[in-house]
Amino acid sequence: MNKQRCPACGSIDIIDEKKSILIKEPFGGQNNIEIHENICSLCGSRGDFFNQNEPLIDETIKKLKQKSIENILNYFIDSKMSMSSIERALEIPQRTLTKWKNRTNVPSSAGIALMRFIKLFPWLLEVAENKYDYSEAQKIHINAAIQKLLPKIDFCKEDFVEAGGMVVTSESALLYNYYEKKDINSQEKIYNEVTLVTNTE
Numbered sequence: 001m002n003k004q005r006c007p008a009c010g011s012i013d014i015i016d017e018k019k020s021i022l023i024k025e026p027f028g029g030q031n032n033i034e035i036h037e038n039i040c041s042l043c044g045s046r047g048d049f050f051n052q053n054e055p056l057i058d059e060t061i062k063k064l065k066q067k068s069i070e071n072i073l074n075y076f077i078d079s080k081m082s083m084s085s086i087e088r089a090l091e092i093p094q095r096t097l098t099k100w101k102n103r104t105n106v107p108s109s110a111g112i113a114l115m116r117f118i119k120l121f122p123w124l125l126e127v128a129e130n131k132y133d134y135s136e137a138q139k140i141h142i143n144a145a146i147q148k149l150l151p152k153i154d155f156c157k158e159d160f161v162e163a164g165g166m167v168v169t170s171e172s173a174l175l176y177n178y179y180e181k182k183d184i185n186s187q188e189k190i191y192n193e194v195t196l197v198t199n200t201e
């Protein structure tokens with residue numbers, strides 16, 4: 001212990017303070033850890049003089065990443081997305097995801113990133129199933145966006161009187177129209193309607 005010297009001035013008069021830091025991982029939560037901060041009483045230099053923090057930080061990130069992958073895979077299971085169908089769509093070896101989940105294998109950084117994208121945008125699996133065909137991918141993407149968007153359109157808004165659009169998927173086309181008519185005298189909304197027409201082709 002006495003051999004530990006300040007890397008700047010060589011003094012052995014070093015104070016070891018503890019500092020709390022928060023480490024976060026997407027879908028893995030967060031962890032508060034205590035790290036060392038060394039301060040030299042003689043020259044005032046600060047830092048982790050003896051590289052004590054790195055192993056602890058690395059270990060914490062590793063644990064949170066494992067938690068992240070487990071949370072994502074559990075979400076897939078809860079959402080009735082089978083691991084084998086995900087593996088097939090992404091053309092990754094069978095049982096890869098199970099091994100990640102059971103901790104018999106550690107996912108690579110690329111594997112973790114891929115699972116995070118699939119968690120956020122599950123329709124990417126459909127893109128993969130369609131062999132990444134550009135126009136199919138566009139349709140899948142637009143369709144997914146419309147599915148999200150439709151319930152959020154505020155049809156009651158004053159300036160929202162008429163809207164329409166078309167959504168095309170690999171199997172069907174969907175045409176939607178929205179009308180809102182107002183009685184000018186009463187300012188009461190007399191009717192509104194949304195029509196959905198499928199298979200317009």
Ligand SMILES: [Zn+2]
Pocket residue numbers: 006007008009010011040041042043044045
């Ligand atoms: Zn010093």
